[in-house]
Amino acid sequence: MQVLHRTLIYLDANATEPLRPQARMAVLRAMDVTGNPSSIHAAGRDAWNILESARKTVAGHFGAKPGDVVFTSGGTEANALAVYSLATGRHVLVGATEHDAVRAASDRLDHSVLPVLPSGQVDLGALDAALRRHPHALVCLMLANNETGVLHPIEEAARICHAHGALLHVDAVQAAGRIDICLPDLGADSLALSGHKLGGPKGAGALILAGSAPPVAPLIAGGGQERGRRGGTSALPAIAGFAAALEAAARAADLAPLRDRLELEAVAAGATVCGAGERLPNTTCLARPGRRADTQVIQLDLAGIAVSAGAACSSGKVARSHVLEAMGLTDLAGCAIRVSLPWNAMPADIDGFVQAYAAARPSVCASGMQAA
Numbered sequence: 001m002q003v004l005h006r007t008l009i010y011l012d013a014n015a016t017e018p019l020r021p022q023a024r025m026a027v028l029r030a031m032d033v034t035g036n037p038s039s040i041h042a043a044g045r046d047a048w049n050i051l052e053s054a055r056k057t058v059a060g061h062f063g064a065k066p067g068d069v070v071f072t073s074g075g076t077e078a079n080a081l082a083v084y085s086l087a088t089g090r091h092v093l094v095g096a097t098e099h100d101a102v103r104a105a106s107d108r109l110d111h112s113v114l115p116v117l118p119s120g121q122v123d124l125g126a127l128d129a130a131l132r133r134h135p136h137a138l139v140c141l142m143l144a145n146n147e148t149g150v151l152h153p154i155e156e157a158a159r160i161c162h163a164h165g166a167l168l169h170v171d172a173v174q175a176a177g178r179i180d181i182c183l184p185d186l187g188a189d190s191l192a193l194s195g196h197k198l199g200g201p202k203g204a205g206a207l208i209l210a211g212s213a214p215p216v217a218p219l220i221a222g223g224g225q226e227r228g229r230r231g232g233t234s235a236l237p238a239i240a241g242f243a244a245a246l247e248a249a250a251r252a253a254d255l256a257p258l259r260d261r262l263e264l265e266a267v268a269a270g271a272t273v274c275g276a277g278e279r280l281p282n283t284t285c286l287a288r289p290g291r292r293a294d295t296q297v298i299q300l301d302l303a304g305i306a307v308s309a310g311a312a313c314s315s316g317k318v319a320r321s322h323v324l325e326a327m328g329l330t331d332l333a334g335c336a337i338r339v340s341l342p343w344n345a346m347p348a349d350i351d352g353f354v355q356a357y358a359a360a361r362p363s364v365c366a367s368g369m370q371a372a
């Protein structure tokens with residue numbers, strides 16, 4: 001018999017957000033539409049209308065045109081489509097704190113890594129210097145970091161890139177739905193998005209291409225869907241839910257006071273906050289020197305609280321954080337947890353976390369490092 005564990009307090013929104021009610025309704029409505037959006041009969045046209053209305057919503061939210069939106073299965077695929085397509089004939093410059101979705105794609109290409117400052121933001125001087133060596137590079141930078149919430153100065157980076165004839169791809173998976181994003185103002189050439197990170201269902205995402213982006217070649221060729229840029233029958237319910245979640249996503253700024261209180265109380269209990277400057281309003285990365293991150297996560301889980309040790313990965317393994325290492329926080333890279341507030345976080349969730357966090361007692365583990 002399967003045992004379902006009950007999480008009382010969910011603070012792992014950057015792994016996935018709870019489904020928004022508006023998204024659930026849109027998913028259910030789309031599941032009842034039988035047609036394939038590529039079919040020309042009435043049932044197909046009903047499905048096509050849902051697909052194109054979702055495309056319009058997603059495009060409008062980011063100041064783009066519907067034809068610029070390529071629906072994908074999620075953020076990983078959107079990033080891979082951008083990197084493999086736009087890198088043709090170009091060196092790739094990838095930020096040191098990028099998500100594995102981008103790092104894994106660029107690892108297969110001719111690439112170099114751009115350093116970040118101790119704040120976690122990309123070093124713009126180093127970007128400029130790298131572009132002098134590789135003027136027509138593809139630069140990959142995330143808008144918001146998934147572990148620390150740190151926001152990169154994308155508008156300035158875009159100006160530097162374009163002055164050198166380079167392209168800029170931006171992974172906006174964690175920022176979308178949490179801060180306002182206007183693609184033309186940002187100046188990026190492409191933007192990767194993921195539906196489940198903003199309160200939609202898992203299984204849909206998008207790559208938005210600015211007018212400045214060269215045409216993309218599909219990773220999956222097939223029946224010519226998505227204007228030939230991504231083959232395969234569209235995942236209509238997931239796409240409809242993604243668009244509905246985006247419409248419902250008010251700015252997450254309201255979460256900032258809750259996050260700030262959590263942070264203050266965690267610091268009083270001995271935590272160090274990793275990441276400075278502008279950050280997402282819902283995210284904090286808390287290190288407890290000498291205490292293993294995975295043990296902290298388990299201890300909080302036993303108290304009914306869901307947080308994570310860095311990025312969620314399919315193996316369930318907890319590795320040292322490459323993000324914190326790139327920021328020069330080598331001593332803290334194995335002992336930081338990520339607390340990320342979901343759209344429906346309540347003050348009582350913060351109280352519960354703070355109580356459990358302060359109560360956690362260290363105990364010595366085999367490696368000599370203390371377990372939380």
Ligand code: PLP
Nearest residue numbers: 074075076099101146173174194
């Ligand atoms: N990019 C960032 C910054 C992420 O945090 C994630 C997921 O954690 C991804 C990309 C991958 O998105 P998806 O889970 O939709 O494939």
